[in-house]
Amino acid sequence: MSNMEWMLSDPYMYHSLLELEGEIVGVQTIRSSVRGHLRSVQPDHIVVEMGGVPFYVRMQQIIWAFPAKSDDKREIE
Secondary structure, three states: OOOOOOOOOOHHHHHHHHHHOOOEEEEEEOOOEEEEEEEEEOOOEEEEEEOOEEEEEEHHHEEEEEEOOHHHHHHHO
């Protein structure tokens, strides 16, 4: 197996999202927005779970993200 190097498209976004992993977040993409639990952060994508359904979002498609307030939880479940 060869060594694979990751080239982060946006290292600042990647590291900011790592700090929010496990939290409720809102993510705006070039097409729409997703709000839910940030389940996973990978160099090329994130997984946001909304209503029990995982949404896989490519890092290159993210415009902005924010931590959602805990009282916003009712909209997610």
